[in-house]
Each structure stands twice: as C-alpha cells, then as structure tokens.
Amino acid sequence: DAKTTQPTSMDCAEGRAANLPCNHSTISGNEYVYWYRQIHSQGPQYIIHGLKNNETNEMASLIITEDRKSSTLILPHATLRDTAVYYCIVRVATGNQFYFGTGTSLTVIP
Amino acid sequence: ETGVTQSPTHLIKTRGQQVTLRCSSQSGHNTVSWYQQALGQGPQFIFQYYREEENGRGNFPPRFSGLQFPNYSSELNVNALELDDSALYLCASSPGGQLPTDTQYFGPGTRLTVL
Numbered sequence: 001d002a003k004t005t006q007p008t009s010m011d012c013a014e015g016r017a018a019n020l021p022c023n024h025s026t027i028s029g030n031e032y033v034y035w036y037r038q039i040h041s042q043g044p045q046y047i048i049h050g051l052k053n054n055e056t057n058e059m060a061s062l063i064i065t066e067d068r069k070s071s072t073l074i075l076p077h078a079t080l081r082d083t084a085v086y087y088c089i090v091r092v093a094t095g096n097q098f099y100f101g102t103g104t105s106l107t108v109i110p
Numbered sequence: 111e112t113g114v115t116q117s118p119t120h121l122i123k124t125r126g127q128q129v130t131l132r133c134s135s136q137s138g139h140n141t142v143s144w145y146q147q148a149l150g151q152g153p154q155f156i157f158q159y160y161r162e163e164e165n166g167r168g169n170f171p172p173r174f175s176g177l178q179f180p181n182y183s184s185e186l187n188v189n190a191l192e193l194d195d196s197a198l199y200l201c202a203s204s205p206g207g208q209l210p211t212d213t214q215y216f217g218p219g220t221r222l223t224v225l
Contacts (some may be wrong), residue, residue: 033212043114043216044198071137089151097143097166098202098214100152 004088009105012082018075021106022088025069032091033064034098035073036085044087044100047073078108114203121224123191131220133201141165142184143214144176145200152196153200159184179216188222196224 005023012018024033032051036044048055048062050071055062056073061074087103115134123129135142141160145153155168173189182203187213188195198221202214 036216041198041219043202044220046213046215049213066209085152097155097158097168098153100145100156102152 004090004101004102006088006104007020008102010109011107011109014074014080014108014110017078018073018078018082018106018108019072020075020086020088020106021070022072023070024090027068029068033062033068033071034089034102035060035062036087036089037080037082037086037105039084047086049091051090057102079104080108080110082106083108092104114201114215116199116201116217116220118220120221120223121129122225125193127191128187128189129191129222131188131199131201131222132195133184133203133217135182135184135185135201135203136143136215139203139205139215140182141204141206141212142178143202143204144186145202146170146195147198147200147219148194149197151216156186162195164165191224193224196222198222 034049035047038044048060050062064071085105086101088105089098114136117132143158144156147153157167158165162178175187178184198219200219202216204212204213204214221223
C-alpha cells in the first residue's frame with residue numbers, strides 16, 4: 001500500500017488559507033488521493049479526493065503534482081471550526097479499504 | 111437521507127468479556143467497513159463487508175468478527191476482550207463496494223472501554 005507522510009501539526013491564522021501538504025511518493029497510477037478530517041473524537045468527515053487533476057468543491061481544493069508524488073489540501077479561508085486532524089490517504093486500487101496514517105493536527109488561531 | 115448511525119455510543123466491559131457493536135449504513139449503501147482508533151492514532155482498518163460477504167480484512171486477530179445483514183446494517187463482535195481493545199470503533203458505509211472512487215462516510219463511533 002502506498003504510504004503517506006504528513007507534518008504532525010500546523011497552525012493557521014483565522015481567515016487565511018491553510019495549505020496542508022502530503023507526500024505519497026510510492027503511489028501507483030490508478031490510486032486515488034483522499035482527504036478526510038476528524039474533529040475531536042467524532043467520525044472522520046470526507047473532504048475531497050482526486051486522481052491526477054486538481055479538484056475543488058465547496059469545502060476545499062486539492063492540488064496534485066504532475067508526478068503525483070505529493071499533494072496539497074487547501075482550505076481557502078480557515079475558520080476556528082476547521083481545527084481538526086487532517087488525514088491524507090492513498091486509496092488502494094483493488095479494493096475499498098482506506099489506510100489512515102497519523103494525520104496533521106491543524107489549529108486555526110483567532 | 112439518514113447518515114451512518116452506530117450504537118451504543120459508549121460501552122464499558124471487563125477483560126475477557128464479549129461485545130457487539132452495531133452500525134446502520136447510509137441509505138443506498140451496500141458496503142460497510144469497520145475501523146479501530148486508539149487514542150492519538152489514526153483509524154486502523156479491521157474489515158469490510160460488501161453485500162453480506164467479507165471483502166477484505168486488516169491485521170486483526172480472529173476474535174474480531176463481523177456480520178452484514180440483508181438490509182446492509184452490520185455488527186462487529188469482539189471476543190475475549192483485552193485492555194488494548196479500548197478504542198473508538200468507527201463504521202463507514204459506501205455506495206458501491208468496488209469502485210476506486212467510492213467514498214466512505216463515517217458514523218460517530220462507539221467508545222469502548224475495557225477494564
């Protein structure tokens with residue numbers, strides 16, 4: 001399974017863009033990148049996913065490098081409610097199992 | 111549309127006992143996955159059920175077993191509980207089971223404490 005590497009923690013000022021990086025250098029060509037977040041002791045919440053093109057939805061943008069070895073999740077205008085642990089996951093191509101790492105703990109500062 | 115629900119919310123058991131956790135999948139979803147999340151860690155995949163059949167299993171011993179019913183709800187059973195089984199147990203449902211773009215939607219979890 002392709003592994004992901006994320007910084008342990010990050011801070012972001014309220015109202016500014018939060019850019020969360022993820023390295024997945026062993027990703028295969030047909031494996032998707034997924035992002036989830038988890039607010040303290042709640043179930044993980046789906047944010048966005050992509051294969052090779054950049055993606056945007058109402059919550060965030062996902063930028064995937066051309067070689068697909070890394071990606072960045074962008075929260076355009078961070079609010080205090082965005083404080084959470086953010087997980088970058090590479091979805092195995094042959095099944096539907098998600099393998100989580102330890103994620104990035106994002107703190108949005110007033 | 112009802113989301114993923116889990117019961118009970120919290121549970122306290124003693125070592126050696128058995129426990130059953132329940133999950134109702136989101137409407138229209140036929141796949142359920144179970145995860146264990148220890149304190150300070152990311153969720154760890156236990157197993158997945160697709161149309162009542164086990165469809166993948168993580169690195170968990172056989173005392174972790176499951177079941178999926180015709181209505182696609184699911185149970186997670188853990189026998190001979192150990193202290194290290196104390197964790198948040200998460201259930202996630204997804205619509206298709208096999209597509210690489212199937213998104214999993216998580217329930218709120220069941221907090222299990224083993225004393």
